[in-house]
Amino acid sequence: xxxxxxxxxxRRKKIxxxxxxxxxxxxxVIRLETEGFEIKRVPNGEDALAATLEFKPDLILxxxxxxxxxxxxxxxxxxxxPETANVKVIMLTALSQETDREKAQSMxxxxxxxxxxxxxxxxxxxVKLQLxx
Numbered sequence: 434x435x436x437x438x439x440x441x442x443x444r445r446k447k448i449x450x451x452x453x454x455x456x457x458x459x460x461x462v463i464r465l466e467t468e469g470f471e472i473k474r475v476p477n478g479e480d481a482l483a484a485t486l487e488f489k490p491d492l493i494l495x496x497x498x499x500x501x502x503x504x505x506x507x508x509x510x511x512x513x514x515p516e517t518a519n520v521k522v523i524m525l526t527a528l529s530q531e532t533d534r535e536k537a538q539s540m541x542x543x544x545x546x547x548x549x550x551x552x553x554x555x556x557x558x559x560v561k562l563q564l565x566x
Contacts (some may be wrong), residue, residue: 446462446564449490450474450561451507453499463495464553465560476503482510485517497526497533505536512541521563526555
């Protein structure tokens with residue numbers, strides 16, 4: 434049985450993309466939809482919690498550097514909200530400092546990827562790994 438046939442019986446995994454860069458977000462949305470995921474994108478951290486509660490994603494791709502509400506703030510809120518505490522979160526960041534990675538891990542992030550060190554295929558691979566698909 435091919436992978437496609439196996440997946441027909443299951444609902445598509447949902448991913449919430451929290452990214453303020455429109456161009457980058459578009460690339461991720463197109464690629465992840467091509468991979469068979471259902472995607473919702475919000476442009477900032479303020480919309481992230483409401484979107485998580487409404488969309489109920491299986492995984493959140495979370496940018497760190499955003500105006501007003503940072504990815505760290507969003508992660509903190511998600512982990513401290515019962516309905517969202519167990520959602521998988523992969524942080525995507527321009528920050529390569531080890532202190533940021535450690536901070537994210539201490540806050541319960543599932544994965545932490547530095548944008549300059551990965552290509553979109555790597556991100557897709559990590560998403561699939563986290564979702565077990």
